[in-house]
Amino acid sequence: MKILILNGPNLNLLGEREPSVYGDVSFDQYFTQLKDKFKSVELNYKQSNHEGELIDALHIASRQVDAVILNAAAYTHTSIAIADAVKAIQIPVIEVHISNVHAREDYRKHSYIAPFAKGIISGFGLQSYELALQSCLYEQK
Numbered sequence: 001m002k003i004l005i006l007n008g009p010n011l012n013l014l015g016e017r018e019p020s021v022y023g024d025v026s027f028d029q030y031f032t033q034l035k036d037k038f039k040s041v042e043l044n045y046k047q048s049n050h051e052g053e054l055i056d057a058l059h060i061a062s063r064q065v066d067a068v069i070l071n072a073a074a075y076t077h078t079s080i081a082i083a084d085a086v087k088a089i090q091i092p093v094i095e096v097h098i099s100n101v102h103a104r105e106d107y108r109k110h111s112y113i114a115p116f117a118k119g120i121i122s123g124f125g126l127q128s129y130e131l132a133l134q135s136c137l138y139e140q141k
């Protein structure tokens, strides 16, 4: 099984950005652990701060992988274009958030992507990605 983890804006700063909300581990560090733990999965990771690049990555992923684990970060709450891309592609997209977006500012409570996502995992720290991954493997059974 091939899975792409796709991270949006500011998630390149994980580990140093608001550690009380997002933790003190960089995504690269976490990704290494994740790859070790899920050896049976062909796991790829991409991050971009640019909306169009995230859309391009979703289009390409739809031809290359079985599922996408997407943390669109702030674009979750603003981007109709990314939501349209998620709707357009044929593979499942799982929406993830490190923080519990429903326990934060009101503007984080709405997701344009959620209606087109396979499911949403939010609030488990970096473990949200692992839970999403497990849901993909569970689906496969």
Ligand code: DQA
Pocket (backbone or CB within 6 Å): 009, 010, 011, 071, 072, 073, 074, 075, 076, 096, 097, 098, 099, 100, 101, 108
């Ligand atoms: C986030 C939550 C978003 O509201 C925020 O803009 C982010 C990260 C999360 O993973 O908790 O950048 O997606």
